[in-house]
Amino acid sequence: MLYEITVLQFGKMLKNLGNILNKADLYAQAKKIDVEVLLNFRLFPDQFNLIKQVQIACDTAKLGVSRLTGKEAPSHQDQEKTLEELQARIQSVLAYLGTFSDNDFQGAEERKVSQPRWEGKYLMGKEFAIQHAIPNLYFHVTTAYSILRHNGVEIGKKDYLGEMPFKK
Amino acid sequence: MLYEITVLQFGKMLKNLGNILNKADLYAQAKKIDVEVLLNFRLFPDQFNLIKQVQIACDTAKLGVSRLTGKEAPSHQDQEKTLEELQARIQSVLAYLGTFSDNDFQGAEERKVSQPRWEGKYLMGKEFAIQHAIPNLYFHVTTAYSILRHNGVEIGKKDYLGEMPFKK
Numbered sequence: 065m066l067y068e069i070t071v072l073q074f075g076k077m078l079k080n081l082g083n084i085l086n087k088a089d090l091y092a093q094a095k096k097i098d099v100e101v102l103l104n105f106r107l108f109p110d111q112f113n114l115i116k117q118v119q120i121a122c123d124t125a126k127l128g129v130s131r132l133t134g135k136e137a138p139s140h141q142d143q144e145k146t147l148e149e150l151q152a153r154i155q156s157v158l159a160y161l162g163t164f165s166d167n168d169f170q171g172a173e174e175r176k177v178s179q180p181r182w183e184g185k186y187l188m189g190k191e192f193a194i195q196h197a198i199p200n201l202y203f204h205v206t207t208a209y210s211i212l213r214h215n216g217v218e219i220g221k222k223d224y225l226g227e228m229p230f231k232k
Numbered sequence: 233m234l235y236e237i238t239v240l241q242f243g244k245m246l247k248n249l250g251n252i253l254n255k256a257d258l259y260a261q262a263k264k265i266d267v268e269v270l271l272n273f274r275l276f277p278d279q280f281n282l283i284k285q286v287q288i289a290c291d292t293a294k295l296g297v298s299r300l301t302g303k304e305a306p307s308h309q310d311q312e313k314t315l316e317e318l319q320a321r322i323q324s325v326l327a328y329l330g331t332f333s334d335n336d337f338q339g340a341e342e343r344k345v346s347q348p349r350w351e352g353k354y355l356m357g358k359e360f361a362i363q364h365a366i367p368n369l370y371f372h373v374t375t376a377y378s379i380l381r382h383n384g385v386e387i388g389k390k391d392y393l394g395e396m397p398f399k400k
Contacts, residue, residue: 187398
C-alpha cells in the first residue's frame, strides 16, 4: 500500500495544488493584483511564504518517495519566483513520480530512512511514510491553500481533495 | 496497514491538536485575550471557525474509522463553545479509537464506503481512506493550526507532527 499512499496520492495532491495555483492566477488577473503578491504572502511574519510552501510540498513528495525506495530524485534549486516556475517544478516532480511502480517499494516498509538534519537517527520506512512524509505533504498543501483562502481566492475542499473515484 | 494509517495516526494527530489548543490557551492567558476569540476565529468570512475545524477533525477520524470497519461511532452534538469542551470531544474520540485493533480492518480495503451526501455513490475502503479520510483529517488539523499561527500562537511543525519514533 505504500506506493498508493505516497506516489499516487502525492501526485494527485500536487496536481490539485497546481490547479489551485491556477485559480489564484485567474483571481489575481480579475482583481488586477500582481499574482506575485499572493506568491509572497504568508499568514504570519515568520511563516514561509506561498512560494516556499509549494517548494516544500514538492520536496516532501520527491524526497519522501526517494528515501523510501532508494531511487535518486531530481534536484531543484529553490529559485522559483513566478507562478510558471512553480508550475514547472510541480510538473518536474510529477514526471519523477511517474517513473515509479509498486515494485519499487519492495522492502520499503523495513528500510531505514534518515535525513541530514536527523544526525544519524532513523525511522523505519513505514513510520517515515505514515508519521512524517504524509503529514508533511498535507501540511504544506493545506497551508498553501490557507494562504490563498485568506486572500479571497475562491477555492473549496473539492479543489483540495480532487476528483473521487466514485462508483454507483 | 489501514489500521496504522487511520486509527493510530489519527489518534496521534488528535493528541497533537489537543496540545496545540493548550498552547493557544496559554498564549491567550499570557496576552490577556479571551481564548474564545481564538476559538471563533477564521481566516476568511465564509471559512469554518476554529471550533468547527476541531469538530470536523474529530468527526473525520471517528467516522472514517467507523465507515471502514462498520463499528458504530459515538455521536456528538456539535455544541462545544469552550476549550474544555473541545478537549473533551477530542478525548472522547481518542477513547473510541482506543477500542480498535488491526483485526477490525479485515476486509476493510474492499468494503464499500458511502456517506449520506454522496447519494448512493461509494468508494472502496482503500480509496476512501487514502483519497478522502486521510487528506481531510490533515486538512482540518492544519487549518486549525494555521488559524492559531496567524494569531501569533507560537507553534511549529513539531507541534503538528508530534514525537517521532527515532532509532539510533
